[in-house]
Amino acid sequence: MRWSTIAVAALATVAQAHPGHHHPSGPPKGPACDWTDFWKLGNQLSKDAEIYLPESTEWTSVSQRWSNVGTPTVNITILPANENDVVEIVKMAQRCDIPFLAYNGVHGAITTLKDMTWGIAINIRKLSSVNIAPNGQTVTIGGGTNSKVVIDTLWAAGKQTVTGTCECVSYMGPALGGGHGWLQGHHGLISDQWTSLRIVLADGSVKTVSPTGPHSDLWWAMRGAGHNFGIVTQVTAKIYPIQHTNWAIQTLMFTGDKVQQLYQTANDVFLPTNGSAQPVDIINWSYWMNVPPVDPTGPVMEFYIIQEGVTAVDPAYVAPFEALGPVASTPNTGTYRDVSAWVGINMDGPPCQKTGAANPRFPVYLERYNVTAQQQVYDAFKAITNSSGPFANSLFLFEGYSMQGVHAQNASGSAFAWREDNLLTAPLITYMPDPANPVLHEQARLAGDQLRQILKGGSGRSELHAYVNYAYGDEQVGDWYGHDSWRLTRLANLKNKYDPEGRFSFYAPAA
Ligand SMILES: Cc1cc2nc3c(=O)[nH]c(=O)nc-3n(C[C@H](O)[C@H](O)[C@H](O)COP(=O)(O)OP(=O)(O)OC[C@H]3O[C@@H](n4cnc5c(N)ncnc54)[C@H](O)[C@@H]3O)c2cc1C
Known part of the structure; x- marks a missing residue:
């Protein structure tokens, strides 16, 4: 030591x-x-x-x-x-x-x-390891391993699994809340890949948790509410042969006057009402942010269409968006390992730097875009992020992952409650904390909440569906883990059984 x-x-x-x-x-x-x-x-x-x-x-x-x-x-x-x-x-x-x-x-x-x-x-960053099983079917990952280390080690062996998209985030952090990633359309969430895990409970005992065995009740909870029960020292997860090495992206930039056309087209192309799902090889994200050289009057909308198994995104997906008149439309091509850099979340990207900024998010899951609400929330975001205010560097995230692999899992089979939703959206209110102006934190909270309430209102739902790993922290327990009473009761009972003193209750406590 x-x-x-x-x-x-x-x-x-x-x-x-x-x-x-x-x-x-x-x-x-x-x-x-x-x-x-x-x-x-x-x-x-x-x-x-x-x-x-x-x-x-x-x-x-x-x-x-x-x-x-x-x-x-x-x-x-x-x-x-x-x-x-x-x-x-x-x-x-x-x-x-x-x-x-x-x-x-x-x-x-x-x-x-x-x-x-x-x-x-x-x-726990020293608990970093990636060991592929001799049969090539699973990998055992140390509890403190970084996502990129997992991706790169598997890639070198011709393998893949679902990981988070951001290179500097741990493998485990996203997974404990369910875990979204580029490959979820094929295989499901990050935690859907697990076959077993080892956990240090509050009393210091070490348990192996899997779908069967003495602690199989905890298996359900670890995959969605996993921050609540112990320190995971390692997991074993399914891995797959690399299916496609080549990936492509089309990045289109729009000015704010195109909000309604843009998200109507996104619905039409990726989330049609005829019941067909977004194609499994397609991911569609967008960011809203201020880029004054492009548009000094308000946030621009950077719209990404990402496709796997191709060297250029299929024109059938790009053409409807180019027809709307983007400021720019730029193709790029590479491998799976380039995708994070394309959307700015690689090791060198802004979110991987620790600048001292506050970065709260205010998530809301949606089934589809409500075009009217998109316009309203754009107008509100524009006002909140005006260049003379403290929140000008904020970002609005709209993440449209492919969902088949997530939908394919039993909806009640884990503590992750939001499998039926298609879009993960959240304003990220970025600002520099100012000790002389403590009210800034409250202003940011009010601004972020105002934005997500618009989207929630547009969804027609009375209940908030919030991704626990993006949550601000003022949500209700049911907003993180599902509003069904059976879910909350089950979680409360497990919490009482495995962490009765609430030692693991700092991150989105389930009870
Ligand atoms: C730039 C960026 C990109 C992101 N991309 C994605 C994404 O692609 N997919 C996605 O699902 N989410 C994503 N997220 C959200 C992410 O899931 C959460 O921010 C997550 O909490 C980060 O985990 P961490 O280990 O980096 O953080 P930490 O703050 O270190 O961990 C968060 C909490 O997780 C718990 N924890 C972490 N490791 C363990 C362990 N081994 N055992 C027990 N508890 C543990 C602890 O309670 C800890 O407080 C992203 C976030 C950012 C900022």
């Missing part, structure tokens, strides 16, 4: 000066413990584990988050190097009554995390 030099010095000083008392800049202590418990823990961890205090030079790199509103507060960061390290940390935290939270890709932005006001960050 490696203590950072500063951590050793700080602990030694603090332990001498304040035996048995809390020191604000030192590691946290629960009622039954003192500083020596951290020394003891340090001796129990493996040699590659690391411990950092806020004074450490490494602190920023191990604790800085992507979104800076409603963030957790921690006093010590521990990087376990293996599963047993996780067990020892959890047992010590439990015994000493210290809150703890898994840090992985640190893109979790839900503001319920602010309820973590002190305690231990268990940064």
Whole structure:
């Protein structure tokens, strides 16, 4: 176990000066413990584990988050190097009554995390591994593995599985909430690929969870509400031979006067009312954002048509949109591994940089576009993101993944409740927090909520369907996990069974 030099010095000083008392800049202590418990823990961890205090030079790199509103507060960061390290940390935290939270890709932005006001960050990025089974049917992925590492390792072996689309997000973070990805049209959500997982529960016990066996009840919950029950140290997931190496994209840019035509055409082409689903080889996303050189008067709409197995997107899909008169229409071609860069979510892309900004999202799932609501929400987004205001760098996300693989799964078979929806939409209100202007956070919340209420209103639904991994944090439990009472009861019972003290209740608590 490696203590950072500063951590050793700080602990030694603090332990001498304040035996048995809390020191604000030192590691946290629960009622039954003192500083020596951290020394003891340090001796129990493996040699590659690391411990950092806020004074450490490494602190920023191990604790800085992507979104800076409603963030957790921690006093010590521990990087376990293996599963047993996780067990020892959890047992010590439990015994000493210290809150703890898994840090992985640190893109979790839900503001319920602010309820973590002190305690231990268990940064699991050293639990990074990708091991393909000898039979080539499954892969076992460490709980702290980054998405791109999974994609690249499988690719080198001629294999694929469903992962999140963003290269800097962990594999596990998206999956615990269900998990959307480019290949979901074929195979379902990320967590639909799992065959088993290992989890460290709140009491420090390690369980193997699978569709059969002693903890099969937890299997249902882990796939959609998985943040609630423990720290997943590894999963085994199905993998597939690479079906298509070549992918293509057409990027069309529109000015705001085309909102209604654009989304009517998107409905007509990709989500026809005759019941046929969006083609499995097609994904359609769009972003709204300010690009003043293109249009200084309001946000532009960047519209992506992504197709696999081709070197250029089929003109039958592109032509109806080009007929609307885009400002630009640009083709690009490459492989599956290029797609994230095309839509700006690769390692070098803006969302992979930690700039200190707040990035709350306000998600709402939809079945189709309501063209009237699209116009209303465009007008509201334009007002909210005007160039003289604090939210000018915001983005509106409209994600139209192919859905067949998601629809094909039993809708009640996991805690992910929104399989029937086709579109994942969310404004992402980006701004720089200003300590001198704390009201900014509330203004952002009101703005984001106003936008999603327009889309929800346009859906005709009284209930909100919100992707838990995009959630702001002020939603109801049913908005994250489904409004059916059987779902909420089942989750509450499992929470009571596996996490009765609510140790894993900082991220979208299910009960
Ligand atoms: C740029 C960007 C792109 C995204 N793309 C996608 C996408 O393509 N598909 C999609 O579905 N979502 C996507 N998301 C949303 C994403 O699912 C969430 O932001 C997710 O919380 C990120 O996980 P993380 O590990 O990076 O974050 P973290 O903040 O490290 O983790 C979030 C929470 O997950 C829990 N957690 C993480 N790892 C474990 C573990 N091993 N065991 C137990 N609990 C754990 C913890 O409670 C933690 O607080 C994207 C987000 C961003 C910002």
